[in-house]
Amino acid sequence: MSEYFAGIDIGSTMTKVVIMNKGIISSIIGPTGPEQRRLANKVMDRALKEVDLPFKAITYIVATGYGRINVPFADKQITEITCHAKGVAHFFPETKTIIDIGGQDCKGISINSGRPIDFVMNDKCAAGTGRFLEIIADALGINIEEMGEIGLEGNNPAKISNICTVFAEQEVVARLAEGVPLKDLVAGILESLANRISRMVNRLKVANEVVITGGGAKNVGLVNALSDKLGYSTTVPSEPLLTGAVGAALLGKDIVQKAIKNGLPLERKERSLKEIEIL
Amino acid sequence: MAEEQKKGERKKRRTATEAASSIGPMVKESIGGTIRAKQEGKKLAYSFIVCSYDEIIRAMDVVPVWTENYAGVCGAKRDAERFLERAESLGFSRSLCTYALCGLGFDQWREELGEMPPDAPWGGQARPDMMLSSGQILCDPRNKWYQAAQQYMPDVPIYDVALPYPLYEDDIEVADVADYYIKYIVEELRGLVIFLEKQTGKKMDWDRLSELVDLGEKTWNLIWETYELRRAVPTPMGTGDAMNTMVPMVFMLGTQEGYDFYVGLNKELKEKIARKEGVIQDEKYRLLWGGGLPSWFALTDFNYFNSKGAVFPVETTYRMIEPIYKLNIPETNDPIERLAWRWLGYWTYWYDKAKKRPGSEPDVERLIQYIEDYKIDGVVMHEAFSCRTWHLGLIWQLNQLKKIYKPIPILILGKDEKKKVEKRELPSLILESDIIDISSYSEVDTRNRIDAFIETLESVAKNKGT
Numbered sequence: 227m228s229e230y231f232a233g234i235d236i237g238s239t240m241t242k243v244v245i246m247n248k249g250i251i252s253s254i255i256g257p258t259g260p261e262q263r264r265l266a267n268k269v270m271d272r273a274l275k276e277v278d279l280p281f282k283a284i285t286y287i288v289a290t291g292y293g294r295i296n297v298p299f300a301d302k303q304i305t306e307i308t309c310h311a312k313g314v315a316h317f318f319p320e321t322k323t324i325i326d327i328g329g330q331d332c333k334g335i336s337i338n339s340g341r342p343i344d345f346v347m348n349d350k351c352a353a354g355t356g357r358f359l360e361i362i363a364d365a366l367g368i369n370i371e372e373m374g375e376i377g378l379e380g381n382n383p384a385k386i387s388n389i390c391t392v393f394a395e396q397e398v399v400a401r402l403a404e405g406v407p408l409k410d411l412v413a414g415i416l417e418s419l420a421n422r423i424s425r426m427v428n429r430l431k432v433a434n435e436v437v438i439t440g441g442g443a444k445n446v447g448l449v450n451a452l453s454d455k456l457g458y459s460t461t462v463p464s465e466p467l468l469t470g471a472v473g474a475a476l477l478g479k480d481i482v483q484k485a486i487k488n489g490l491p492l493e494r495k496e497r498s499l500k501e502i503e504i505l
Numbered sequence: 506m507a508e509e510q511k512k513g514e515r516k517k518r519r520t521a522t523e524a525a526s527s528i529g530p531m532v533k534e535s536i537g538g539t540i541r542a543k544q545e546g547k548k549l550a551y552s553f554i555v556c557s558y559d560e561i562i563r564a565m566d567v568v569p570v571w572t573e574n575y576a577g578v579c580g581a582k583r584d585a586e587r588f589l590e591r592a593e594s595l596g597f598s599r600s601l602c603t604y605a606l607c608g609l610g611f612d613q614w615r616e617e618l619g620e621m622p623p624d625a626p627w628g629g630q631a632r633p634d635m636m637l638s639s640g641q642i643l644c645d646p647r648n649k650w651y652q653a654a655q656q657y658m659p660d661v662p663i664y665d666v667a668l669p670y671p672l673y674e675d676d677i678e679v680a681d682v683a684d685y686y687i688k689y690i691v692e693e694l695r696g697l698v699i700f701l702e703k704q705t706g707k708k709m710d711w712d713r714l715s716e717l718v719d720l721g722e723k724t725w726n727l728i729w730e731t732y733e734l735r736r737a738v739p740t741p742m743g744t745g746d747a748m749n750t751m752v753p754m755v756f757m758l759g760t761q762e763g764y765d766f767y768v769g770l771n772k773e774l775k776e777k778i779a780r781k782e783g784v785i786q787d788e789k790y791r792l793l794w795g796g797g798l799p800s801w802f803a804l805t806d807f808n809y810f811n812s813k814g815a816v817f818p819v820e821t822t823y824r825m826i827e828p829i830y831k832l833n834i835p836e837t838n839d840p841i842e843r844l845a846w847r848w849l850g851y852w853t854y855w856y857d858k859a860k861k862r863p864g865s866e867p868d869v870e871r872l873i874q875y876i877e878d879y880k881i882d883g884v885v886m887h888e889a890f891s892c893r894t895w896h897l898g899l900i901w902q903l904n905q906l907k908k909i910y911k912p913i914p915i916l917i918l919g920k921d922e923k924k925k926v927e928k929r930e931l932p933s934l935i936l937e938s939d940i941i942d943i944s945s946y947s948e949v950d951t952r953n954r955i956d957a958f959i960e961t962l963e964s965v966a967k968n969k970g971t
Contacts, residue, residue: 292953307957308964341964344932345957429900431907 229285229482232273233474234266234300235309236293239329239356240441241265242471243273245284246479252276255467258293266297267499282497286478290470292331301494304477306470307335307345313473314437315340317463322433325423325452325460326470327442329356334427346429351391354422356441358391359448362415365395366408373412377447380413394418413447420451432456439466518745518805521784522777524770525746531766532578532627532752539631542568548634548705551654553647556639557668557690557848558697560717560759560840564710565701567635571756572650575630576607580801580941582626588614589942597653602646603891603942609653616657632658635704637697638665642672644894664700666693670852673867675860679853690845698841711840718840721759722847724767726828728754731771735818736879739783741774744794744817745807746784751823789814790882790962793875796821796868796899797887800938800946809952810885813959819879821871826854868898869905876910876931883962884933889940903933930965934958 228247235242236258245252254273259265266289274281281299289300290309297303306326314321315337324335332354336344348354363370384406388394394415401411423442436458442448443466453460463469485492520526543549550562552569562569579585585603588610593599595613597606611630614622621629636651636658651663668690671682698709735742742750750770757763777783792810794817800806807817832850837843855867855874862870875881884906886899910931934954939945 292949305953305957305960308960311964341967342957342961343930343965345961346935347954347957429904 229479230279230283231475231478231482232270232284232287233309233313233471233476233478234270234287234289234291234294234297235306235468235470235474236266236289236291236296237306237328237470238292238331240467241269241291241293242468243269244468244471244475245273245277245279246472246475250468250472252279253465253468253471266293266299270299271499281499284497286482286492286494288474288478288481290474299495299497299499301478301492302481304474307333307342309470309473309477310439311335311337311342311473312340312476313469313471314439314463316472316476317469318435318437318461320435321437321461323427323430323436323458325427325436325438327356327423327438327440327448329360329441331355332423332426332440332442334430334432336430336433344430346426348422348426354419354426358394358419359415359442359445361391361395362398365398366402366411368408368412371444373416374445374447374449376409377412377416377445378450380407380409380411382407382410382413383417384411384414386414386418413451416445416447416451417455419448420455423452424455427456432458434458436460438462439469441467519808520746520749522742522746522750522770522773524766524773525742525749528749528752532574532756535756536575536578536627536630539568539570540628543631549631551633551636551651553637553639554755555641556637556666557844558637558639558666558694560714560721560844561694561697561709562637562701563759564714564717565698565705565707567701567705569756570631570633572608572630573604574752574756575611575626576604576941577801579607579611579626580943581804583802583943584624584626585802585941586943588622599942600891602644602650603939605646605650605653606891607941608650609657612654613657633661635700636661636663638663640665640667640669642669662700662704664697666697668693668848670849673853673856673859675863679849679856683849686849687842687845690848691839691841694841694844715838715840717759718843720761720764722829722843724753724758724764725825725847726830727764727767727771729825729828731767731774732819732824734771734774734778737778737783737818738791738880739781739786739788740791740816740818741777741783742818743784743807743811744799744820744822745804745811747817747820747823748799748801748804748807754823754825784816785811785814787814788816790816790959791880792817793872793879793881793884794820794822795872795875795884795886795933796902797896797936798822798889798892798940799887800889800936800943801941802943803938803946803948803951806936806951806955809955810959813955815883815959815962817885819875819881821868821875826851826871864908865905866902869902872902872906873909876906881931882966883931883958885936885958886933887936887938889938890945891939891942899935903935906931906933932958932961932965 230245230247232245241256241258243254244250252273254269256269287300289297289303290306294303310324310326314324326333332348334346335342359370363373384401388397438449438460443462547568549568549570551572554573585607588607591610592606638648638651640648753763753766792815834846855870858870859865859867888896
């Protein structure tokens with residue numbers, strides 16, 4: 227009989243679920259709202275329905291991300307640092323550095339054999355995160371998904387001097403009014419963001435292979451700018467939002483195997499998706 | 506119910522030692538004592554910690570009002586915001602030292618009212634008769650704070666004690682320049698004595714000053730000996746408690762009460778060690794608090810570390826560096842000269858060690874010594890945005906450490922002269938917040954970082970085993 231493991235990653239902006247046995251058999255990505263607990267149930271339910279599995283078929287569930295404590299059915303909570311390390315190393319075993327550009331934070335992780343050995347985080351400031359791109363895309367009236375491609379066309383990146391997201395937004399609008407071409411402006415924005423991220427990540431000892439995850443990894447212009455700043459080529463997983471959830475599921479599998487090997491009891495939560503009352 | 510907490514009152518932090526739990530009432534009594542002293546007509550002086558003039562003001566019967574302490578109390582009671590806001594409305598930038606901002610906001614409010622601000626924490630900060638600045642090269646508020654406060658108390662005189670020390674340079678011997686520095690510091694301290702004599706109308710009793718310097722040095726050595734007891738496994742006291750037990754070290758040096766406190770703490774730690782009683786019994790990780798003042802409003806973060814199996818047997822913050830006899834203080838009967846040499850020895854102790862390791866710095870040598878002596882698994886630092894002096898360079902120090910504690914196997918020569926491979930990884934964590942500005946702090950984010958750090962320590966331990 228197959229064993230199934232689930233990982234659920236509740237980030238500040240997106241919630242991700244994967245169900246795995248030998249590989250990923252189901253995955254769901256949805257926006258995180260204010261009702262994290264209700265959403266956790268919903269995305270898990272959808273992931274199960276996708277492969278027609280009953281909830282009780284899941285052997286072990288690990289929750290990660292900022293909302294990990296809001297997953298009532300998770301058997302264990304593990305931080306996203308450890309989960310990203312595990313998940314990324316699963317796809318790219320030689321990885322030494324991970325840069326995770328999330329919706330409202332950004333992290334750099336040094337790893338060795340799939341385990342974190344050092345990390346840095348920016349959770350204080352929107353600058354250097356996906357939120358920065360969202361705000362600027364809004365100010366420019368373009369779709370955030372288009373930004374990367376537009377930025378690649380800019381041969382003369384505009385200089386964006388403000389670090390603060392709010393002031394950078396004003397600066398961008400002013401530069402647009404001055405007649406700076408959109409492609410150069412976007413290229414400048416991505417360069418500015420890459421500067422901030424690389425400054426933080428350089429506090430670690432960056433080493434090959436460098437993998438970029440999170441929503442920011444979907445922005446090809448940002449990835450290119452970041453590779454230039456760091457002086458390393460970078461790799462992006464085919465679905466960069468899922469590595470945390472994949473790592474969570476794999477860590478769950480490790481926990482179960484270790485418990486079986488050592489004859490230890492396994493604490494698990496009840497497998498039910500009860501309606502959660504939101505106050 | 507008697508035990509019921511008052512509305513809005515925070516639960517008392519759990520401490521490992523009785524000594525640490527006695528500090529709150531001690532500080533409260535000390536602050537109340539300054540208010541009573543004022544009413545009794547005694548002379549009060551705004552003072553800075555680590556000022557080198559502790560024994561001088563005690564010998565002159567001047568009552569110190571420790572302004573950094575009062576700001577810290579406001580922060581710990583989560584009641585600093587209104588004083589910070591007031592200082593900001595007076596035109597001071599929020600990015601200045603928040604101890605100073607809190608003090609300035611408080612002083613202006615007290616002067617405007619002619620009485621303590623409403624519900625001032627622990628009765629408020631008494632109005633001084635004089636203010637004793639204490640510059641130590643790098644910390645500008647120690648010169649500028651009281652000058653700014655004088656706007657609201659123009660009748661209160663300031664004496665600015667400049668206490669320099671030679672900054673580290675690997676091609677300069679401290680011994681070559683020490684006499685020059687000592688001469689300067691001695692002049693500054695003698696000037697302070699003249700100032701105090703003028704303000705109090707009393708003459709300095711030099712014999713009494715010598716006795717108090719003796720007592721200060723005896724206390725200094727006792728603190729060092731007592732804190733060294735924390736090397737024990739499990740450690741009987743962590744940094745969370747040390748952030749309390751620093752009070753007699755920095756606010757009561759040269760007093761019998763201060764000395765007696767450490768006699769008690771020494772006894773308590775020895776008893777705990779004999780019973781093998783630790784902060785936590787099953788120590789998984791021993792951490793070094795490697796720099797930075799704490800967030801006074803979030804000392805429970807130390808308990809959170811404890812709940813994850815981590816303890817802090819040592820810290821660089823608020824710690825006597827080494828016993829007096831190791832500071833190369835020349836024989837002298839002049840108590841002022843002894844204070845000057847003590848100051849110089851305190852700041853330059855690690856210079857010689859740093860010279861022996863190319864590229865190193867004294868602060869890094871101190872970290873290395875503690876890492877080795879206390880069997881440290883990881884380093885935690887705190888970057889307080891408003892304290893440039895203390896917190897600048899922390900990242901650089903960690904980078905230097907990473908050159909020594911590398912996450913790769915290194916070949917070392919063992920005691921038996923045999924070569925062996927060892928991994929000496931040392932994960933580090935930088936917490937970001939402030940000393941008293943609570944608006945800079947997020948408990949969720951801080952604890953998320955701590956969780957991730959603990960997992961990193963765990964994986965480093967596993968990697969060592971592979």
